[in-house]
Amino acid sequence: MIEIExxxxxxxxxxxxxxxxxxxxxxxCCVEGDSGAPLDDEEIKLMPIVFEEAKSCMDAxxxxxxxxxxxxxxxxxxxxxTPLVDGRQCAxxxxxxxxxxxxxxxxxxxxxxxxxxxxxxxxYPIRINKxxxxxxxxxxxxxxxxxxxxxxxxxNVPVYVFxxxxxxRKYGEAFYAMLENAALLWEDEKKKG
Numbered sequence: 255m256i257e258i259e260x261x262x263x264x265x266x267x268x269x270x271x272x273x274x275x276x277x278x279x280x281x282x283c284c285v286e287g288d289s290g291a292p293l294d295d296e297e298i299k300l301m302p303i304v305f306e307e308a309k310s311c312m313d314a315x316x317x318x319x320x321x322x323x324x325x326x327x328x329x330x331x332x333x334x335x336t337p338l339v340d341g342r343q344c345a346x347x348x349x350x351x352x353x354x355x356x357x358x359x360x361x362x363x364x365x366x367x368x369x370x371x372x373x374x375x376x377x378y379p380i381r382i383n384k385x386x387x388x389x390x391x392x393x394x395x396x397x398x399x400x401x402x403x404x405x406x407x408x409x410n411v412p413v414y415v416f417x418x419x420x421x422x423r424k425y426g427e428a429f430y431a432m433l434e435n436a437a438l439l440w441e442d443e444k445k446k447g
Contacts, residue, residue: 255390256440258432259425266393268437269444271406272379272413278401281354283378285343286398289329290336292374292381298334301325304369308361312348316357319345336372346371376420379413412437 256263293301305325309317316339323337323345337345348357359371370376379402381394393413406416414421414433422430 256436258436259429260389261425261429262388262390263433263436264390264392265440267380267391267413268440270379270393270395270403270413271409271411272399272402272416273405273409273411274416275401275405276353276355278405279398280352281347282398283396284347284354284356284375289331289333290327290338290344291346291372293326293334293336293372294374295334297372298326300369301336304358304367307367307369308346308358310366311360311364312346312357315339316345316347370423373420373424377417377424380417380421 255265302325305320319337319339325337326334327337329335339345339347343354344356346357347354348360349355356371356375358367358369361367362370374381379394379396379399381392383390383392406413414437418430421433
């Protein structure tokens with residue numbers, strides 16, 4: 255573990271390799287799991303607006319699920335998350351060419367909205383765990399991401415490098431620069447032994 259600007263960063267973010275491989279996994283991370291995508295406090299406020307703006311890119315099942323449950327819900331643990339369709343895929347999921355993708359992100363790419371997608375989705379496989387005193391960035395290992403791990407190993411791309419854009423989105427350029435420096439120091443320490 256390394257501390258950067260009061261955040262605890264798992265060394266697995268430096269040592270693990272990861273590059274999404276949608277051709278292999280078909281976006282299953284948006285379909286599998288016990289609840290929807292985690293949402294932060296700002297996203298909770300945005301989701302009703304995001305839903306209205308992204309609705310034209312969504313499928314009928316997702317729209318019905320949100321109209322019934324709301325643009326966001328609380329899961330069994332009391333965490334704010336995106337709702338699910340019949341307890342399965344995220345309500346904001348669309349399928350294109352057999353691959354699950356995000357209707358919110360499609361609306362963003364089409365210039366319909368300024369919100370890209372929940373930061374928890376953009377940062378995956380990094381999960382942010384918060385307590386009253388600390389924020390920790392951890393690597394989340396999930397068997398459905400085995401193709402991404404294999405591709406990351408093949409291309410030798412560490413998690414933090416693959417996730418540069420969402421890390422900068424969440425914490426800023428200065429934080430990412432410190433993260434890069436921490437990765438170099440960690441690599442040096444590992445070589446020493």
